Amino acid sequence: MSKKVQAIYLWWHKPVIDQELLQSLxxxxxxxxxxxxxxxxxxxxxxxxxxxMANAPxxxxxxxxxxxxxxxxxxxxxxxxxxxxxxxxxxxxxxADFLGVEVTGxxxxxxxxxxxxxxxxxxxxxxxxxxxxHNRTGRKEQEEQAVGAAYCEKIDGLLxxxxxxxxxxxxxxxxxKLIGKREMELMKPTxxxxxxxxxxxxxxxxxxxxxxxxxxxxxxxxxxxxxxxPRDHTLLKLKNVIITPHLGIKTDKATYMITEEAVExxxxxxxxxxxxxxxxxx
Amino acid sequence: MWYHRPVINEELLQSLxxxxxxxxxxxxxxxxxxxxxxxxxxxxxxxxxxVSTDTADLGMALxxxxxxxxxxxxxxxxxPDTEYFPADWLGAEVSGxxxxxxxxxxxxxxxxxxxxxxxxxxxxHNRNRRNKEEESAVGAIYxxxxxxxxxxxxxxxxxxxxxxxxxKLIGKRELELMKPTxxxxxxxxxxxVDQDALVEALxxxxxxxxxxxxxxxxxxPRDHPLLKLKNVIITPHIGSATKKTRRLMMENMTESIQAGLAGLPIxxxxx
Numbered sequence: 001m002s003k004k005v006q007a008i009y010l011w012w013h014k015p016v017i018d019q020e021l022l023q024s025l026x027x028x029x030x031x032x033x034x035x036x037x038x039x040x041x042x043x044x045x046x047x048x049x050x051x052x053m054a055n056a057p058x059x060x061x062x063x064x065x066x067x068x069x070x071x072x073x074x075x076x077x078x079x080x081x082x083x084x085x086x087x088x089x090x091x092x093x094x095x096a097d098f099l100g101v102e103v104t105g106x107x108x109x110x111x112x113x114x115x116x117x118x119x120x121x122x123x124x125x126x127x128x129x130x131x132x133x134h135n136r137t138g139r140k141e142q143e144e145q146a147v148g149a150a151y152c153e154k155i156d157g158l159l160x161x162x163x164x165x166x167x168x169x170x171x172x173x174x175x176x177k178l179i180g181k182r183e184m185e186l187m188k189p190t191x192x193x194x195x196x197x198x199x200x201x202x203x204x205x206x207x208x209x210x211x212x213x214x215x216x217x218x219x220x221x222x223x224x225x226x227x228x229x230p231r232d233h234t235l236l237k238l239k240n241v242i243i244t245p246h247l248g249i250k251t252d253k254a255t256y257m258i259t260e261e262a263v264e265x266x267x268x269x270x271x272x273x274x275x276x277x278x279x280x281x282x
Numbered sequence: 283m284w285y286h287r288p289v290i291n292e293e294l295l296q297s298l299x300x301x302x303x304x305x306x307x308x309x310x311x312x313x314x315x316x317x318x319x320x321x322x323x324x325x326x327x328x329x330x331x332x333v334s335t336d337t338a339d340l341g342m343a344l345x346x347x348x349x350x351x352x353x354x355x356x357x358x359x360x361x362p363d364t365e366y367f368p369a370d371w372l373g374a375e376v377s378g379x380x381x382x383x384x385x386x387x388x389x390x391x392x393x394x395x396x397x398x399x400x401x402x403x404x405x406x407h408n409r410n411r412r413n414k415e416e417e418s419a420v421g422a423i424y425x426x427x428x429x430x431x432x433x434x435x436x437x438x439x440x441x442x443x444x445x446x447x448x449x450k451l452i453g454k455r456e457l458e459l460m461k462p463t464x465x466x467x468x469x470x471x472x473x474x475v476d477q478d479a480l481v482e483a484l485x486x487x488x489x490x491x492x493x494x495x496x497x498x499x500x501x502x503p504r505d506h507p508l509l510k511l512k513n514v515i516i517t518p519h520i521g522s523a524t525k526k527t528r529r530l531m532m533e534n535m536t537e538s539i540q541a542g543l544a545g546l547p548i549x550x551x552x553x
Binding site: 066067073078079080082083087099122124126227229236243244252254255 | 335336338339340342343346347349350351352353355356358359360362364365366367369371372373374375376377378395396397398399400401501509515516517518520523524525526527528
């Protein structure tokens with residue numbers, strides 16, 4: 001059986017690709033990933049076995065951008081606290097007790113302005129948000145103007161001015177713990193951190209402290225490290241945190257499109273053709 | 283006047299002979315008997331425009347939270363029983379879907395502006411058609427008959443005033459015209475929807491889900507079926523509940539009161 005396997009479609013990081021598995025599949029030609037993140041794969045190891053790799057970058061961007069906006073809006077409007085009050089059996093009508101913060105006209109700082117980050121900027125612009133972004137390289141002027149985004153070469157400038165900080169980077173050795181104690185202390189105490197990239201991009205312990213001591217107002221996390229968090233983790237208990245179970249691309253439409261992309265990649269690899277979204281070990 | 287308190291009736295008006303003005307918070311004035319107040323020579327003001335962007339933002343928040351199953355997802359993420367996140371658990375996509383806006387006033391139009399950025403197809407139904415520039419700015423298509431909007435929309439968002447004409451505007455017939463995969467979002471007034479019909483429609487999967495910032499009454503009785511349905515999100519009328527907007531509302535109301543007491547033209551007067 002294992003001699004027949006030529007392609008693997010990785011669904012939510014399963015199966016785990018390690019030396020043992022690769023040795024047991026001598027005719028494996030390609031691994032196609034469902035989704036864009038490749039941080040769970042040892043790219044060099046896979047390449048050593050002569051196996052090609054591909055991800056699915058196109059299908060994920062709208063769904064993930066939508067998730068980012070959903071989290072931003074929910075955390076700004078004290079949505080969950082409101083929901084619990086609205087349905088709880090012990091409710092007394094005390095609506096003045098909690099107020100949210102405005103989204104329209106607020107400043108959004110996007111860290112990582114790739115395709116997902118850019119789609120977020122497009123959406124945020126319609127909410128008349130003031131957009132700052134930080135990226136390895138600046139985007140073209142036309143692209144910046146289309147969303148009214150101002151480039152912050154230093155992340156500090158973005159952190160100091162943003163009401164909402166949205167993290168949308170790939171996880172790489174450079175972005176590991178990109179947002180730590182220092183970065184959070186640069187943020188406004190009224191600011192909200194939203195993470196839709198990877199849990200490890202944020203220093204989770206520093207985040208707990210920052211949230212408990214009011215260094216930042218709130219956080220909304222679609223990703224954590226690990227997923228799910230241990231059930232006794234402090235983040236699960238904090239009132240000013242929304243956690244969602246990696247909703248990123250979990251829609252029927254995105255799932256379908258991701259699978260289509262993966263199939264294209266697999267067929268190309270098996271036919272010896274150029275692979276549309278090949279990922280090379282850098 | 284804050285959140286419809288105190289209740290303005292004949293008894294109260296008779297007991298306050300020097301009352302000159304009632305300044306009401308928010309834009310809705312359906313809780314006020316305008317003819318009665320006018321007969322006592324009392325002026326009325328509201329705060330119409332300052333609530334628009336917050337309410338539009340909340341409409342978008344409800345749509346996204348509902349379709350992506352944010353509340354359920356949150357419960358899974360924090361539940362003590364969760365061992366892993368299920369891989370086959372999916373929501374529905376907002377980007378590229380069809381949004382039907384019932385009531386394209388200031389708030390409805392702001393919703394359209396936001397939805398356009400999500401590449402949504404926008405249909406709208408309104409007493410009057412908007413002009414061509416306004417329509418093309420948001421890519422909105424006019425549906426003279428509400429039925430056409432209901433049949434084609436993935437999300438139906440209500441942003442009308444409550445008037446005798448819009449009372450129970452969405453009832454059994456309208457819910458049955460909607461797609462079984464559609465979601466109803468209400469940021470206007472609870473009474474615009476026939477609540478009993480809505481409960482039935484949700485229980486029988488006539489529509490997929492509802493997200494309501496407003497109900498009738500507010501709050502609902504604690505044993506109301508809407509509180510128990512899994513496919514319903516309810517928020518406690520937080521449409522205008524941000525610090526900045528509340529402050530602006532207060533400022534508007536104070537201005538109106540001061541003008542009313544000084545006998546000057548009243549900003550935001552309701553006639």
